[in-house]
Amino acid sequence: MINSRLSVAIHILSIIATYPHGDITSELIASSVNTNPVVIRRMIGLLKKAGILTAKAGVPGASLTKEPADLSLLDIYKAIQSKDELFAIHDNPNPNCPIGKEIQATLNKIYENIQTAMENELANKSLKDVLEHLF
């Protein structure tokens, strides 16, 4: 199972999109997500770095740089996920075994399509879709 960062990021962005002029503090978002404000600020930092939203230091509130309809879940996913690969592959398989020697390249190839399929689905869903489900 993949960590809950995508879920938290979507939650944060849903709040920001819903209350665009609400002076939403990290404290407030944290109380909705049920976590620590620093966790929220950290994640907002990643979203900012990815150009998904803007915020001024010291000032509550943040703004999306795009319309929710134009912000895909893939954009969000890539902004907050450190590792790019979907499945981990064990390292240092035995190069003296014909299978161990080729397994990594083979799995990389096989996993490629699977990851692409997943990313296509993420790309096909936007924050707007989430907001519509929410209300």
Added chain:
Amino acid sequence: MINSRLSVAIHILSIIATYPHGDITSELIASSVNTNPVVIRRMIGLLKKAGILTAKAGVPGASLTKEPADLSLLDIYKAIQSKDELFAIHDNPNPNCPIGKEIQATLNKIYENIQTAMENELANKSLKDVLEHLF
């Protein structure tokens, strides 16, 4: 990123499929995967429980119950993965917030399609495909 169990399981099954009468020990497989024999036996236990292979206690070697072409990566994935969900969702979001109240149901709904897309891809690939890539 998802753990490396699928990768290890595919590695194990590739060896068993390639050397069907080789008296392959967990020790031998472990040396190819580069891990501890117990890790291999544990995983073989899960694959047995899922009906993917048979083995007798005390006797080296195991046999696939299906042709590699009929064994999908989804079968393998389901055999060895404990959690069914692809993405984790943070728990206890605030029910007093209109967004916190609905976020879990919404995310579950949204993630459903994404997971299905991924599982379809896994279902479309078989151990035979892996073996063909390997050699």
Added chain:
DNA sequence: TCGGTTGTAACTATAATGATTACACGGTGG
């Protein structure tokens, strides 16, 4: 300038994962 908030580093706690030790049990070959 004061009060409140952000941004970020540093540290801690917890849980998942994988590695390891240990040992009873099962089958096989001499």
Added chain:
DNA sequence: CCACCGTGTAATCATTATAGTTACAACCGA
């Protein structure tokens, strides 16, 4: 038939990822 070797599995340990927390300087607005 019994000694040997491997399996099956529980229990424990180590490492790492993840999330939570503390702390504090920098920042802005009233």
